[in-house]
Amino acid sequence: MIKTKVFCLLVVLTLGFYSCKEQKTAQTDNKAIELSELTVSDIHKAYEEGSFNSEQLVQAYVERIKDFDGTINAITTLNPKALEIAKALDKEYKETGILRPLHGIPIIVKDNINTAGLPTTAGSLALKDFIPEEDAFIIKKLVEAGAIVIAKSNMAEWAFSPMHTESSTAGTTRNPYDTDYVPAGSSGGTGASIASNFGTIGLGTDTGNSIRGPSSHNALVGFRTTLGLVSRSAIVPLYLRNDVVGPMGRTVEDATKVLEIIAGYDSDDPLTKNSEGKIPTSYTQFLKKDALVGARIGILRELSDNDPDPEIKTLFEQSLSELDSLGATVVDSVVVPGFASLKENQWCAPFREDVEGFLANYVKNDSIKTIEDIIKAGSTSEFAKERLLRNAEHTGRWEDSEIPCLDAYTDTRRIAFREAIENVMDSLELDAIVYPSWNNPPARIDHFQEEYLGDNNQVISPHTGQPAFTVPMGFTAKNLPAGLQFLGRMYDEPILIGLAYSYEQGTKHRKTPNLQKAPTNGKLD
Known part of the structure; x- marks a missing residue:
């Protein structure tokens, strides 16, 4: 208990926290969780009171x-990995008594x-x-x-x-x-x-x-x-x-x-x-x-x-x-x-520049580097096909391409x-x-x-x-x-x-x- 209080004090001084108190053991896994309109505050109160834990909540949402x-x-x-993450968070809370802001x-x-x-x-x-x-x-x-x-x-x-x-x-x-x-x-x-x-x-x-x-x-x-x-x-x-x-x-x-x-x-x-x-x-x-x-x-x-x-x-x-x-x-x-x-x-349409930048920085796939590659990959949406073609052909301000887009x-x-x-x-x-x-x-x-x-x-x-x-x-x-x-x-x-x-x-x-x-x-x- 003394170790937990010391740890809590350190967290307050360094990271900030939502709550730092002893928590009750979560109730039976078989107890249904009423998910309707649950808020962050409702959930954290339940964790503190032991009504349910994070693993049980994730499982309930997945089933819904x-x-x-x-x-x-x-x-x-x-x-x-959601259940695995939830279990780790439950273990952390059990050991520290701390709820992070969105724990x-x-x-x-x-x-x-x-x-x-x-x-x-x-x-x-x-x-x-x-x-x-x-x-x-x-x-x-x-x-x-x-x-x-x-x-x-x-x-x-x-x-x-x-x-x-x-x-x-x-x-x-x-x-x-x-x-x-x-x-x-x-x-x-x-x-x-x-x-x-x-x-x-x-x-x-x-x-x-x-x-x-x-x-x-x-x-x-x-x-x-x-x-x-x-x-x-x-x-x-x-x-x-x-x-x-x-x-x-x-x-x-x-x-x-x-x-x-x-x-x-x-x-x-x-x-x-x-x-x-x-x-x-x-x-x-x-x-x-x-x-x-x-x-x-x-x-x-x-x-x-x-x-x-x-x-x-x-x-x-x-x-x-x-x-x-x-x-x-x-x-x-x-x-x-x-x-x-x-x-x-x-309205301006810098989609080509912006999406090609994303592809280069994050996707890094030589077969998907340009809008033309995206169009070639195809689409099942007629609406998206039309918008892709439109954005491939137009990159500036819709009404006057001479005015810069900043x-x-x-x-x-x-x-x-x-x-x-x-x-x-x-x-x-x-x-x-x-x-x-x-x-x-x-x-x-x-x-x-x-x-x-x-x-x-x-x-x-x-x-x-x-x-x-x-x-x-x-x-x-x-x-x-x-x-x-x-x-x-x-x-x-x-x-x-x-x-x-x-x-x-x-x-x-x-x-x-x-x-x-x-x-x-x-x-x-």
């Missing part, structure tokens, strides 16, 4: 995936993030045999914090589609709230799996939509953080100038705990140099239920009133009333001078757009701007292109670099989720965390999908 993933097709690969927390990782020993395919046939030898920087940090990569999740091939999640390696992912509908793209596998309680929390990537869209469509919290806050190294890029990686979870608190681990400088991602001096000692300190009290929230009607679906319009207006009732001053509405022109001609800190068009928004926020003393993440509900899978409407995620933050968080704001009559988005100034994650948490806790809009068990197909056995 095998029982239900055939219905939604969200998981591409189970980690065969024994099963996470699901999008299939474009390098994970050692597991395929990282980006949904493509070209990478179907690529198994990285090392974890991406953010995965290393999560593993050091005690997280367990339990599985990889399906994605839109090469992250091309915000509309739906279809890949050549795993097929099409369905929305767990209604399997006739899309989970959005491209992180739809992460969104559908976390909504279905296949893991505690997930990772997605967002070039224009792909964290916030699937989070909105699956009643999740999704953090697109400030460009430069979180490393993108060893992640298959779409357009690196826009790409962000971040948490997708069932609660703001869980997403915040992941952000707290992954934020920070990585020498392999020079953009993260901009985050130095801008990261607080703790993000969880901003999880305050009363954060909306006295806050000033602006409404960007130019987005919210852009031909919205009547049900989404009603949910959004209801959310404004909820913000008001929770103590916020709602400023209706916010007008950004020149907004329509500033948002135009922002990062959010040096591109004058991006800076002007951001300054216009932040100047208005400053003049009105706003803490955030809100709008629906989508003005329309999810599309039907069989009609995903014609029903792709109302995607507000693409308009601002991917170009300005500003953080934007989505939180559940309710459901349509068909039980399809919708999300409310909070947009903040650069590096205003502390403010957005407080506002999103306060709204979430004050409304409790999230509910679990009524997922039906699938017939056994042996896919993940």
